[in-house]
Amino acid sequence: MSEVRQLLAIIDQAYDHTSWHGTNLRGSIRRVSVDQAAWRPHQARHNIWETVVHCAYWKYAASRRFTGETRGSFPLKGSNWFKRPVKKAEQAWRADIELLGQMHHVLRSAVSQLSARDLPRTPAGKKVSNFALLSGIAAHDLYHAGQIQLLKKLYSS
Secondary structure: OOHHHHHHHHHHHHHOOOOOOOOOHHHHOOOOOHHHHHOOOOOOOOOHHHHHHHHHHHHHHHHHHHHOOOOOOOOOOOOOOOOOOOOOOHHHHHHHHHHHHHHHHHHHHHHHOOOHHHOOOOOOOOOOOHHHHHHHHHHHHHHHHHHHHHHHHHHHO
16 A cells, blocks of 8 residues: 555544544544534533634645635634534534535645655645655644533533
């Protein structure tokens, strides 16, 4: 298996493919209701919904390195953390889940175009290699999947 295909497998396992580590990001939001998604453990803390959009944003930000998209081309205005819900509705929650899926697809598509020689490169003006950025996106997905699992438990208690 090529290095790029291995990296894609890691990215996919962290997002929506079965793996040994348990719940991935997509699995963590399966069957999450709009009420669960909008609930906050404290007014100064992020909710599940905001975490989902945050993950979508960072998939977009990572893919920009390879797609040439300009900064500010994310479908939502802003960056990093987005206040959610804007409108507490099932349709809005599903739209943001779909946005996460779209950004994963864009990232995956960009990674599939790379060669093994591209992975260790650190582009001019960047602090981390392409490999570090992309393996970090997988770690980011799993980190937030764990947070979501905890938020679901807190919501239920």
